[in-house]
Amino acid sequence: MPDRIYNFSAGPATLPYSVLQQTAKDVVNFQDSGMGIVEISHRSPWFAAVIAEAESLLRTLLAIPDNYKVLFLQGGASSQFFMVPMNLLSPGKKAAYLNTGVWSKKAIAEARLFGEVVVPYSSEAAGFKRVPTPDEYQVDPEAEYLYFVSNNTIYGTQYQEMPTAPMPLVADMSSDFLSRPVDVARFGLIFAGAQKNLGPAGVTVVIIREDLLDRAPATVPTMLRYKTHAEKGSMFNTPPCFAVYMVREVLKWLKALGGVQAMREINEGKAGLLYQAIDKTPFYRGHAEVGSRSRMNVTFNLPTAELEKKFALEAANAGMAGLKGHSSVGGCRASIYNAMPREGVEQLARFMRDFAARNAAV
C-alpha cells in the first residue's frame, strides 16, 4: 500500500493527515514536557489548556451561546440514547422521536425504558430512504422534547432543513457534526460521537442548554448526570485525554480552513461530484431520495450484488478503501466526512465513470 490511501469508511473515519503527523510527535513528547500526551496528568496545566482550547474552539466554530454547556463524555453516541431520556424525560411524561433509521430506532428503544415515546414520523416502511420536511409530521404538544438524527449514515439521508418544534430539540449529530453551520440556540441538546468529523472513537461531545441540567431524578447515578460533568468542566473523573487532545487538533485544522461555513461549501462540492457520477448513468442508482440526500454518506447501488463487490474490491486496490455499504442495506457507500480531501472524491468519481463504462451491460 502507498503511505496514504483514501479511506471512505463510515467511522472511525479518515482524519486530516497534518493532524496525524502532529499527533505522532505529541504522543511521544508533548510540548517539550518530556512526556507523551497519553501520559500527562489530566490535572496538569498542559491538559487543562488542551481541554479548555477544545471547548473554546467548539464554541467559536458553532457560535454556541453562553447558556449552553459543552461536555466531553465517554460511552459513544449509544450511551446518549439512554442518557437523554434518563436526564430529560420526567417520570410520567412523554418524548417525541422522528424515526429515520437504525440509530433513531435504538434511541427510541432506550427511551421507552424511561417513559412514553411518541413517533410522529417514520420512514421505516419506505426503507428509510428519506427524512421528513417539517410539514410531514405533527408533534404532540405534551412531548418534553423532539429527538431526531440529523444524518443517517447507513441510508445516506440528511435533513437539509432542520425540524422545528415548540419543545426543545434533541439531535444526534454524530455523523454530520461540524459539517455545516447549525443554529445551536434552536436546540436543547446536541450530541456527537467523535469518530466521523471530530477525532478518534472514544469521546462524545454534548452541547446542552443549562436549564435542562436540573431535570434528572435523584436516582440517577452520579456519572450519568449531565450536571455532574457540566459542573466539573468534564473533569469529574479522568476524561479520555488523548481523544480530547485529537479533537482539539481537528478543531484547529477546521478553524484554519475557514470553519463550518467554508466546510459546508467544500462538502456540498464533494457530494455533488459523486451524485453527478450517480445520476449521469443508469448504471448507478442512488439509495436515498434526492431531496434527502446526505453530504456525508453517499449510498448507491450497481446493477448486481456481484458488480457491487467487484466495485469495492477494485476501488480498494486503487487506493480507495471502505466503499462497501452497510450490511443492513447492501450496495456501496462513500463516506466523505470533513477530512476527506476533494482529491479523493475526484478520484472516486473518475473511478465510478470508468467502472461504469467498463461494466455496463456488454
Next chain:
Amino acid sequence: MPDRIYNFSAGPATLPYSVLQQTAKDVVNFQDSGMGIVEISHRSPWFAAVIAEAESLLRTLLAIPDNYKVLFLQGGASSQFFMVPMNLLSPGKKAAYLNTGVWSKKAIAEARLFGEVVVPYSSEAAGFKRVPTPDEYQVDPEAEYLYFVSNNTIYGTQYQEMPTAPMPLVADMSSDFLSRPVDVARFGLIFAGAQKNLGPAGVTVVIIREDLLDRAPATVPTMLRYKTHAEKGSMFNTPPCFAVYMVREVLKWLKALGGVQAMREINEGKAGLLYQAIDKTPFYRGHAEVGSRSRMNVTFNLPTAELEKKFALEAANAGMAGLKGHSSVGGCRASIYNAMPREGVEQLARFMRDFAARNAAV
C-alpha cells in the same frame, strides 16, 4: 526539558517508551494500510485482530479461566461504581464494601442507589492509612458480593493479602492491575481503568464470571449491561479503538518482559528502594502503615509543608515530575507503576537522600 523525563504522576501515568514510539508510527500508518490506527474501522480485519490479541494477551498474562469474559468498556472506573450494583445487586438484597479510601467511598455512595450496603470494615477514622487483614472483619452472609479496592492511590495502601469471602469478590484494581499475579478464579468481577498500568485514559477492562451476566434487571439500559458487551466481544458499539490498541501494545511489552510474575519482583524491588530511603532517616515519614504499604504509590511526608513543596519543585527541575501528593492528604507521592523504569526510582531515591542531607534541621 530533555526528550524524556521520569513521570511519577498517579495517572494518567508513564507508559513504556518503546510503546510510545511504536504508537507514533501506527497513528499515521497502521500496518502499512495507508491509514492511521485512529482512522481504521472497528469492523475491519485490522482492528478485529487488535482487540482479539489484546484480550488473548490479558487472558494469558492473568491466566483468566474460560468461564470469565473480558470486556473493554468506556466511562472509567467511576462508571463501574454504578454498573457493578446496577448489574449485580438484586433489588431488596445487600452488598458488602470494605471502605479504605475515597474510591471505595464513592463506590459505596453509588451502590446505595440500588440497594442496601453494609460496610464490615472502614479505616476512615484512621485516616485511611491501612487496609484490613481478613481477620479484621466479618461479612454479612446475605451480602451478594464483597467489594474492595486493591490499591489506594491517594494513601499509598495496598492489600498484600486479598480479602476472602463466601460470596463473589468484586475488586477495583485500577491502580495495581497487572502489577502482580492474581487468582482470577477467586473473583466474581475485576475492573481496572487503563491509565495506570495498562494504557491511556479512555478504556476500562472488566473481567466478569459468566454466571453473573444474567443478574441485571430488565430496566437496565442496553449499554449498561455487562451482557450486552460480553455477547458482542466489546463491539456492540464503536469501542475506544485507539485506547484498546495501546493496551495491546502495553500487554505485548509486559509479556516480553516476563509477565506479571516478573513484574511483581521488579515492582517490589522498586518500591523497596523508596521505602528504604524513607525509613533510613526521620526526615521522611511514610504515610501508610508499614503492613499496608503499596508497591504502586509511595506516600510520605517531610518535616514541613514548605519542604514538601521545595522537594517536589527541585525534583521536577531534576527531571522527576508529579511528586506532589494528592490534595486531600498533602505530602509527597511517587507513583511507580509497571512502566516506571528502575532507573527513575534509583534516581529518585538518590535525590531523596541528597535532599534530606541538604535540608535536615540545620
